[in-house]
Amino acid sequence: MSTETKQLLDFAAAYQRLDGVVNHTPLQYNAGLSEKYECEIYLKREDLQVVRSYKLRGAYNMISQLNDEQLSRGVVCASAGNHAQGVAFSCKKLGTKGVIFMPEITPRQKIKQTQMFGNGNVEIVLTGDTFDDCLREALAYTEANKMTFIPPFDTYPVIEGQGTVGVEILNELPDVEAVIMPVGGGGLASGTGTYLKENNPDILLIGVEPEGAPSMVGAFNHNEPVTLDEIDRFVDGAAVKRVGQLTYQICREVLDDMLLVPEGKVCTTILKLYNEDAIVVEPAGALSVAVLDLCKEQIKGKKVVCIISGGNNDIDRMAEIKEKSLLYEGLKHYFIVRFPQRPGALKLFVNNVLGPGDDITRFEFIKKTAKENGPALVGIELKSADDYPALLQRMAEHRFDVIEINRDQTLFEYLV
Numbered sequence: 001m002s003t004e005t006k007q008l009l010d011f012a013a014a015y016q017r018l019d020g021v022v023n024h025t026p027l028q029y030n031a032g033l034s035e036k037y038e039c040e041i042y043l044k045r046e047d048l049q050v051v052r053s054y055k056l057r058g059a060y061n062m063i064s065q066l067n068d069e070q071l072s073r074g075v076v077c078a079s080a081g082n083h084a085q086g087v088a089f090s091c092k093k094l095g096t097k098g099v100i101f102m103p104e105i106t107p108r109q110k111i112k113q114t115q116m117f118g119n120g121n122v123e124i125v126l127t128g129d130t131f132d133d134c135l136r137e138a139l140a141y142t143e144a145n146k147m148t149f150i151p152p153f154d155t156y157p158v159i160e161g162q163g164t165v166g167v168e169i170l171n172e173l174p175d176v177e178a179v180i181m182p183v184g185g186g187g188l189a190s191g192t193g194t195y196l197k198e199n200n201p202d203i204l205l206i207g208v209e210p211e212g213a214p215s216m217v218g219a220f221n222h223n224e225p226v227t228l229d230e231i232d233r234f235v236d237g238a239a240v241k242r243v244g245q246l247t248y249q250i251c252r253e254v255l256d257d258m259l260l261v262p263e264g265k266v267c268t269t270i271l272k273l274y275n276e277d278a279i280v281v282e283p284a285g286a287l288s289v290a291v292l293d294l295c296k297e298q299i300k301g302k303k304v305v306c307i308i309s310g311g312n313n314d315i316d317r318m319a320e321i322k323e324k325s326l327l328y329e330g331l332k333h334y335f336i337v338r339f340p341q342r343p344g345a346l347k348l349f350v351n352n353v354l355g356p357g358d359d360i361t362r363f364e365f366i367k368k369t370a371k372e373n374g375p376a377l378v379g380i381e382l383k384s385a386d387d388y389p390a391l392l393q394r395m396a397e398h399r400f401d402v403i404e405i406n407r408d409q410t411l412f413e414y415l416v
Contacts, residue, residue: 011163011195014061018164021093022056023049027172028306032276033289037296040303044169047285047311051085051117054165054309055152055236058187058266059086061161062150063094071096078138080131080236081110082310083152084407088118092130098122099147103130103139105233109314130233148249153187154244163191169305170199177302178204180295182287182309183216183258184238186247191211192255192307204256204298207296208234208291210283211260218255218256234263237284237310257298259300261290264328267321282313283321313319327406334405334416336366338375353394357372357383377405377415 010279013317027046033041063075073098077087078105082102090091091098096342100114100177104126114124125141128134132153142149169176181189188268189207198204209216212232212310219225227242243251251258266283273279277300291301331367339345354360405411 009160009163009191009194011160011167011191013056014157014160015164015167017061018057018161018199020051021060021062022164024168025287027169030277033292033306035201037292037299037304039301041292041298042173042305043279043289044305044307045279046165047095047279047308049310051082051089051113052311053082053085053203053282053285054162054188054307054368055079055082055087056089057192058153058162059083059150060090060093060160061164062155062157062212063087063096064406066148068097069347070148073145073147073151074098076101076138076142076145077150077152078131078135079152080239081106081114082237082312083150084114084124084376085110085117085149085312088114088122091121091231092117092119096121098123099138099141100125101125101141102228103128103134105129105236107236107312107317109313109316110312127141129243130231132227134220141347151244153185153190154246154280156246159187159191159194159247159250161191162188162193162409165197166192166306167214170196173303173305175303176200176305177269178206178299178304180208180288180299180304180306182284182307183207183209183243183251183285184213185240186216186243187253188309189216189255190247190250194250199252204302205254206257206291206295206298207251207258208257209260209286209394210238210266210287211262212238213244214260215240215249216248217258217260220252220290221241222250232263234268235283235287237282237312238287256293259291259294261287261294264324265293266290267325268329279308280311280313281308282310283312285310304348308359326381328386330382332379332381333388333391334362334378334412335378336375336403337341338401340399340401348398349400353391353398353400354380354385355382355391355394357387358391368403379416 076099078101127137225248233239270288359381366375
């Protein structure tokens with residue numbers, strides 16, 4: 001760690017500033033995960049933070065250090081949702097005005113929460129398709145109106161604030177041996193990682209990104225931040241096209257590994273945490289648990305903390321989450337089925353092709369004028385992924401001509 005970084009990150013001071021403002025979130029032992037992965041796993045529940053994510057820590061730590069003149073002019077931020085809520089809460093708490101730029105695709109639940117926490121102190125501007133799009137607009141607005149910009153991750157005060165998560169972890173579990181952290185822009189991993197490594201150089205630190213937005217992995221591979229051409233926006237709290245210069249430099253020094261998790265695996269984890277532990281997490285909040293299969297040998301026998309970074313999940317997204325999970329687990333498949341031109345073909349398909357545990361979840365004829373013998377879009381949910389080869393075999397035996405849409409991304413996006 002560079003001398004400059006050590007001098008500019010005062011985690012003890014940040015911890016004092018946040019005292020009485022943020023929740024000291026629970027560190028909960030999880031028996032089920034511990035047994036499965038043969039280690040001691042604790043969940044750091046930042047989903048139970050005041051604004052249901054750790055982002056309040058960095059936002060308040062920075063805004064609370066502004067002078068009276070800066071506070072009188074107000075602040076600006078760009079955010080996919082959680083940083084916005086932290087800024088909004090801070091604006092209300094400190095009595096300053098905030099203008100918050102959010103991507104147009106931001107879940108409605110996060111927009112409403114931001115308005116609620118700001119309670120009249122913030123104005124919300126929806127613009128662009130990604131965080132990076134609205135960031136450009138926010139920076140231009142900041143300069144034009146001579147306000148203070150509150151970065152979501154790439155500045156020392158924000159990194160310092162996020163690092164107080166690490167302070168709480170060590171205070172409660174001083175002998176922790178490994179910490180797994182979600183990575184979007186890198187603020188949480190930079191701050192928490194720095195604090196943990198300063199106090200225990202031997203601790204294992206693992207960062208995790210969604211497979212569809214590997215911005216930190218890309219930076220590691222190129223030895224500098226790179227701008228990704230396209231990203232999957234599903235894990236919205238960790239979907240950025242480019243990590244910060246500062247956060248990249250710090251993460252490069254403190255993280256021992258950077259891993260990627262498929263979005264479908266994230267969805268499966270969201271559902272399991274809800275069904276088995278009654279924990280509501282957003283996609284980014286599930287990353288640290290979703291990655292456990294990929295690092296189980298690294299953490300075996302250790303005391304491990306998984307940071308659950310946020311719980312701002314819109315209930316309207318649950319149908320999409322379930323669908324992505326089923327597809328990832330091999331339990332849901334879509335086909336274009338061309339039924340043989342003979343009487344009773346549809347009945348034959350239902351009675352003889354489908355297995356006892358198979359269920360048709362979608363059925364529609366693609367050509368409305370060719371029912372009974374034209375191609376149909378058929379969605380089938382299986383009881384077990386192992387049932388799939390037998391299903392395909394029965395289709396072939398009964399002379400049903402099929403196209404497996406799951407294997408054709410273009411067809412899938414167009415039809416499903």
